[in-house]
Amino acid sequence: MSESDRERRFDHLFATTVRERLDDAGYAGGASPPAPDAVPLTYGFPYPESFPVAALRDAVETVLDEEAADVLQYGGGEYVERLNDGILAHEAVNGVDATRDELLVTNGATHALDAIGATFLDPGDEVLVESPSFVWSLAVLDNHGAELTGVDLDENGLDPDALEELLERREAAGQPVPKLLYTIPSFQNPTGATLTRERRERVLELAQQYDFLVVADDAYGELRFEGESPPPLAALDDSGRVIRLGTVSKTIAPGVRTGWIVAHEALIEQIGHMAAGGTNTFTQSVLGRYFDAGHYEPTLEGLLEGYETRRDAMIDALERHLPPGSSWTEPKGGFFLWVTLPEGVDAEEMLPLAAEEGVTYLPGERFYVDDGGRQGAADLGDDGVGTRSLRISFSHVSPEELEEGVAALARATEAYLE
């Protein structure tokens, strides 16, 4: 029996959703070619020096010294409550006023989305997503059997006209209106786009009119290093239709696996029931101490500087290296740029060549749900095909490596076009 035969012998036991994607190389971001020497512009990882190691060490010691028996028990103790208070106070600064009953702390934003999927979705239920959108969130929704439909997006975020048209069409054809809209309103993954205030208001009006919920994943909302942020969707909403997701993965560290949901208490109650296995109260206690000791804001300030420097270095390198016919978004925050290469490039096909030249990225097609990425995002400059676009992240490596990575991307593009 060959290795691959052996791997296949369990196939019939997998759930349909799993079976359907066994041969889908692009699923959930797909594989990048192994390229240990290439500059990884692939993932939205924070740069390692950003981690507040000393403050976390102090927090671990303090919570163990002060309430080890509670910290290590199911449910946690006082410091878990301090984290809840810290998050609520912080949300209030963002313009989101919520009570304790409207907050659920989770093991990250992805865990939150999974619990939301379990709470609202039956197999076949429709969910609207931005086109393109964050590939791992799409996978989580897909895990719950959701039918995903893309809504166009441009540099001002989700296009409410396209959304309205889609909803009108659905209604006129007697088709079910989606239950959920999943949006990443600020510094969107993968494009870096931010939804304007007017568009936020239109989206909320449409949610009210067509009776759906808006899942607003604000993973990057606090990472603005230039200009003014529009208010979070939850701050503009008075109908209880916004389910807001937050995470400390980008502002403290992804390894602590902590995020939260702010939503109407009737929704929080049911989502809480579906967040199986409970949450990590040890980490929450540590973070409770971290917030309590006042580390959050000053650390965030430092991060903004670090990310702005990296964004500037990347744009500067793109301007100097990429061939004519290339374009890119210039976000004022977050982790990502969306690059469109000259006509004739297929970013998926070019990836092994780019890895050889010394850079990896995520091909744009992987972020689309419709036609394998062969449509949408025309306004972002990719001719509405997605194929010559890609996402690069400026969050993870040093400015010097960003320079090298972009130079390698330019070399690969030129070699590919020849």
Ligand SMILES: Cc1ncc(COP(=O)(O)O)c(C=O)c1O
């Ligand atoms: C839009 C978005 N949501 C959620 C996440 C993941 O958040 P967490 O680490 O809290 O699960 C990411 C990380 O890349 C992201 O880009």
